[in-house]
Amino acid sequence: MNKLLLDFLVCPACLPLEFPLKLFIRESNGDDIISGHLYCKKCAQKYSVDKGIALLLPDARAETSSSQYRYEEEKVVSSYLWAHYSDLFCDHDANDAYSAWSSHFLKTGGIALDTGCAVGRFTFELGQKSNFVMGIDRSYTFVKLARELLKKGCLDFPLTMEGDLTEKRTIILPDKLKNQNVEFLVADALALPFSQKIFAMVSSLNLLDKVPRPLTHLLEINRVAHGDNARFLLSDPFSWSLDSAKKEDWLGGKKEGQYHGKGLENVCSILTKKNGPLLPPWILLKKGVQPWKIRNHQNHYEMIRSQFIVASR
């Protein structure tokens, strides 16, 4: 964990109250904390930093949706490494979704946050637009791989071909994505371990329909984004599922009740309403559809229509 982060961190277990964390270092390499822990004096919670990875979950066991465990499986990891980096190893079916999403941000500097970053491609993309970027995800495996790529600039992985058969692929980060002003943390998009109003850019890609309380995720983004001069990109296929959230908490996909109708319209209204839950309100700049591809094996791909909203304030 980069030591510079300490100025921005708060205890995720104490939210909505914001208390700083104290860092205890066991081993470091320059600004990189290899092992140690972060401690909250207020609630006495200890957060470990091990092999450079900070674990900042409010409670590691609480509120993990049943679908979350799949992100630690080898085949799912292979799918996501392909989805994020297949253009870099010149796969002819490669995705260009991440550079397309990144075009919605201008190179304005400031600090950026990529929530649900998975294996990190969009975080690296945001590194080109900002002075420092943090990628957070609940999956330890994803964060570990993203960090390995950050530190070494390359990563070998087994790409699933068929059944248990795999082939080795190597991801090499191009110079434009190599940037040491990037950090990855294990953290929860529903209890972001950051002080309010610090981020000039925030993204939530294909995450809203995967969290147990989607509205809390939007409230958390709203808390940590600047009150003005902020840009927010949300993209989601709105694949509401009881595996991720109770129906009463879905922000769309329902015939009746609060947030009935379509997710895209409901999220636009939540963001922009003058006396809504997110203040100051956001201004809608653009909405559209970004095709995105996941590869399960060499003969099976999923095409996802991720509907996006670009907002600013």
Ligand SMILES: C[S@@+](CC[C@H](N)C(=O)[O-])C[C@H]1O[C@@H](n2cnc3c(N)ncnc32)[C@H](O)[C@@H]1O
């Ligand atoms: C469908 S994937 C999308 C990944 C990435 N944003 C992309 O578009 O390629 C959802 C990601 O969100 C992460 N995730 C799910 N619930 C989370 C939570 N509460 N906090 C942080 N990350 C979460 C998962 O581990 C997974 O990496």
